[in-house]
Amino acid sequence: MTDGPEPQADEVIEAYRRAAEVGGRAPSVHNTQPWRWLATRTGLELRADRSRQLRVADPEGRLLTISCGAALHHALLALHAAGWVPQVVRMPDARSADALAQITVSGRQAATAQQRRLFDEIDVRHTDRRPTIGHKVPHDALELIRQAAVNHGAGLHRLAGPDLDDLAVAAARANEIGLNDADQRTEMDYWVGGTRPTRTGVPSDAVPQSPPQTDVPGRDFGRPGTLEPGHGHAHSAVYGLLFTPGDQPGDWLRAGEALSACWLKATDLGVAVLPLSSVVEVPVTRQILHRMLAGAGHPMLVLRFGLADPDQAPVPGTPRLPAERTTWPGQIPQP
Ligand SMILES: Cc1cc2nc3c(=O)[nH]c(=O)nc-3n(C[C@H](O)[C@H](O)[C@H](O)COP(=O)(O)O)c2cc1C
The missing domain is CATH 3.40.109.10 (NADH Oxidase)
Structure with missing residues (x-):
């Protein structure tokens, strides 16, 4: 109506x-x-x-x-x-x-x-790459976040026990493969670091000065940033695997909608989210994630959930392109 x-x-x-x-x-x-x-x-x-x-x-x-x-x-x-x-x-x-x-x-x-x-x-909402603190995210909050993904046609599978150990090994392996590949290094160097006058890419002030202490390594950008890394060890973080029933472009689109829905829901609940995508990019580590789903679907993204340290300064906002660079009010211009 x-x-x-x-x-x-x-x-x-x-x-x-x-x-x-x-x-x-x-x-x-x-x-x-x-x-x-x-x-x-x-x-x-x-x-x-x-x-x-x-x-x-x-x-x-x-x-x-x-x-x-x-x-x-x-x-x-x-x-x-x-x-x-x-x-x-x-x-x-x-x-x-x-x-x-x-x-x-x-x-x-x-x-x-x-x-x-x-x-x-x-x-x-923003990406916080620093360690999470103290308490685990309450079960009820995780359930609401999972439900947000489900409402958008995806699933969120919690990784625990041996799956968590395997994720830690897979994430480290994916980082190593990426850093040893000269083409990947060049591509990452183009997109990450510096003050980024293009208003795209990840600026240095959103990347910690040193790798945060975590059980599952975050993406290694291959260069330190300028963000104060924070104290502690993110033992309390909870990891979920966002997945979809298929692995076609339509499924990827749905995964993105689900990602946005559960990230905004998490933000509303005071839960910090960090996506880990290198494990999904590398075929051999994506296979490991696929096996963890035991036939339930295809891995799209690993998400770390945790509580941010309330005493830490906020992460500076990551800039965006001006709308006129991404929107056209008429015919799409030819490249
Ligand atoms: C599909 C996808 C994959 C991402 N993978 C990673 C990742 O592996 N490591 C990471 O630190 N951030 C990752 N991010 C977070 C982006 O870097 C971040 O969204 C972007 O820099 C904009 O910053 P903001 O989220 O603070 O607005 C990912 C985001 C998306 C949507």
Whole structure:
């Protein structure tokens, strides 16, 4: 059911533009922001921008598509929060792997309190690579986070016992493989470190000065950052494996939507999230994760959940491209 008079075309285009702008605040692998939006009166189209794909680490585009799925979820939430009723067709063009979603609005309806709450978390959510502290995340909070993933067509499998030991070994192995590969090093050096005037990539001030003490190593960026690493050892962190029933681009997109949904839910519950994707990038370690799922699905991303140290300074925000670099109000320009 929708409320109010028929929306004006200009009003709808403005809503699409605003949704694209909010989509741009989504997390993405190495902050590549590999999306582009086309806002017209007939809808808002989300396309992959392959010029910002990690060609070496992510040749199939799995992480690119997961990142775009997170942007899609952010954009849909923005439309809901603004009182629109969005409809989505995912993977709308069978001939184009770059056409990821076509969004239209079918009318107006007030957002639910939950939608508004999650929308407010968009500006709070961030990646924290420092160790988590003290207590474990309560079971009830983890269950709500898992449910958010399930509601978006994915699953979240908790890794414990021997699986956790195997994850630690696999994560270390994936880091080693990445750092020993000259092409991967070059690609990572391009995207990570420095002050990053391009407004893409991971700036030094979001990367700890030294590797944090954790049972499962985070991604080794191959160079220290400037972020104070914090004290303690993240023994209390909990690890989950985000998975989908299939391993096709449509599944990757859903995984990204689920990632955004559970990360915003976690933020709302005061739980810090760190994605670990090198274990998924490297085929041999992805196989290890696949076996842990025992036929339940395909691994998309490992997520570390924990409680952040309340005495630590906040992580400086990671910049984003200006909206005009990722959104076009008319025809998509030819490269
Ligand atoms: C698909 C995906 C994979 C990611 N993989 C990693 C990772 O392996 N290690 C890491 O430290 N951050 C990882 N991140 C976090 C991004 O680097 C981060 O979202 C981006 O730099 C933007 O920063 P923000 O999340 O603080 O806004 C990943 C994010 C996404 C969406």
